Amino acid sequence: MTTADERTNLAGLDRAELAAVVAGLGEKPFRAKQLWHWIYHRGETDFANMTTLGGPLRAKLAEACAVRRPGVATEQTSTDRTRKWLLRFDDGNEAETVFIPEEDRGALCISSQVGCTLTCTFCHTGTQKLVRNLTAPEIVGQLMLARDSYGEWPSPKDGRLLSNIVMMGMGEPLFNYDNVAQALKIVMDPEGLAISKRRITLSTSGVVPEIHRCGAELGVNLAISLHAVRDDLRDVLVPINKKYPLKELVAALRAYPAANNARRITIEYVMLKGVNDSPAEAREMIRLLKGIPVKFNLIPFNVWPGAPYEMSPPHVIRRFSEILNDAGYSAPIRVPRGRDIMAACGQLKSASERARKGRATAMAAQVGGTA
């Protein structure tokens, strides 16, 4: 007997893969285009409603295929309206997706991996041991699920609440380049989900060899988790720095194909009390990045249970921001969102992982997570 899970999931397939499925069913190529429209423009999940396909094909599809979303283990909405989904994939692994609404727009923060192989010392995700890459369908599925949740089908062109995407959830997207690239190409396709590359930002801790490709092939906005301006400190905070030190990272930024003065590279800088927040470091950062089209985003450190750092005091963050402003750079201080549901930057870590760690640790994490 065929169960739903054994059928081929079409949601998240690219045009070539969809064409192959259609050919495998003995159908003409134009059917793939129709399916694409139903799946990615209309958001339809039931073949019975795909009226242009004709009865026999709809029946064949229902037999062999499905259009599924990732499973949702929990969904929480913060007092500030930030929404977080804990996804549970078919193999039981979990990852999180967060939507951060503004007045008339909003950014969906998408995960690229379950956990993260890197171990940035200030990041909760980096303490999660279990790691695997997400597939392209699992990445695209996060957007489709959020569209369902906000009722934004068919893909509206204007007035979308889900207007932007940030690849800033769990994981290092450039360690999963192929799947992330395939997913983003589907997301950017103008006849489907239709989110422009100008509204997509990919954040990396600095996987230097993949940065150029990301700009040349995808053309999305780039954000870099810099967090330190000296190699000795960055080696500790962002350990990938030992492999790709600042000099190489800065050279890659200088050469990023999709950046210019109108589309600047975002430099993310988490403000850690007494660690990286001195005026001298702000000035050093200006020297380091001179001549590169950048803007800054100062992120007050978000605490998590057992975190070894504290947030810099507000006046220290303001002073840091002013130094960058005085040098002509935009340097807003990111307003933390969704802290009450552990949805803020660097707080993501799946509950299954917490549960695995034994009762005591799990309870401590839960107390911290609901405080």
Ligand code: SAH
């Ligand atoms: N792995 C990628 C993308 C995910 S992290 C990267 O590191 O760029 C998204 C942003 O949140 C990064 O800039 C990350 O450094 C930052 N971040 C991680 N932990 C944080 C914390 N506890 N408080 C504030 N920002 C944090």
Ligand code: SF4
């Ligand atoms: Fe991974 Fe980014 Fe967290 Fe570092 S900050 S551990 S690269 S998710």
